[in-house]
Amino acid sequence: MSAEASIPVVINGAAGKMGREVVKAVAAAEGMHLVGAVDRSPELIGQDVGVVAGCGELEIPILSDLQSVLVLATQEPVQGVMVDFTHPKGVYENVRSAIAYGVRPVVGTTGLTPEQISDLAAFAEKASTGAIIAPNFSIGVILLQQAAMQAAKYFDHVEIIELHHNQKADAPSGTAIKTAEMLAEIKNQYNPAQVKETEQLPGARGSCTAENIRMHSVRLPGLLAHQEVLFGSPGQIYTLRHDTSDRASFMPGVVLAIRKVTELKTLVYGLENIL
Secondary structure, three states: OOHHHOEEEEEEOOOOHHHHHHHHHHHHOOOEEEEEEEOOOHHHOOOEHHHHHOOOOOOOEEEOOHHHHHHHHHOOOOOOEEEEOOOHHHHHHHHHHHHHOOOEEEEOOOOOOHHHHHHHHHHHHHHOOOEEEOOOOOHHHHHHHHHHHHHOOOOOEEEEEEEEOOOOOOOOOHHHHHHHHHHHOOOOOOOOOOOOOOOOOOOOOOEEOOOOOEEEEEEOOOOOEEEEEEEEEOOEEEEEEEEEOOHHHHHHHHHHHHHHHOOOOOEEEOHHHOO
16 A cells, blocks of 8 residues: 555553554554554653653654544545554543544443434544444454354243453443343343342342443453353353453554545444454
8 A cells, every 4th residue: 555545543551551562463464553652650751652661763753632633634635544452430521522623533441321422423424534442453353242142043031141351430331231231132032030039139140221231340460351152041151251461453443544544434333244
């Protein structure tokens, strides 16, 4: 791909654990180049984002103001992409700002409500700007979810357990919520009651969707990102599990999303919808 056709990329949350991996992935990928890096860590403002990420100097300083960096992206000959791995509290406004500037968002930050996603989809469609929101960029997780949808045709009882590091701010994880939504496409009700349950401690049975799918969240240092989907029927348990041991496993999905979002004019929710 010629330099003129190379996709300009802005990374929001560039100094975070996921952001640093995205910096390295974009720097190494063909057909795209980094034009801006945003982070709110005061001690890193002004530093070269490549040095911070550990991939060498890229001559891109970390800045604190997202809108000024979005302006840089609009000055490129090709429509830019913003990759966002920040915090649930700010992601909605980040995505709206990107769309308003004509920069296509690729969002890995979880915690958006269904109403916020719907509003962003309407905003993106009105602006004819592509956007991708993916609760998980791991190909392995997508395969787990597809297998879970197949299993749901044959099992009436299912629960989801998700395990993450203790710096994750939202619970349940976006991946667990997305998995439950996919299971709801197969059946509108799970886990028919066998007894009247009583929680001795509130929350002991986890959260529960309208389809009666239970979700349990574990937060511990030493974990990264893990999910189990357990199906049960008399005499058997069918367990699907995915374990992440390195954030680099998410990067092929992120790079794919950066390429694919340039072809879209609306918002797509879920990596499985661009594979």
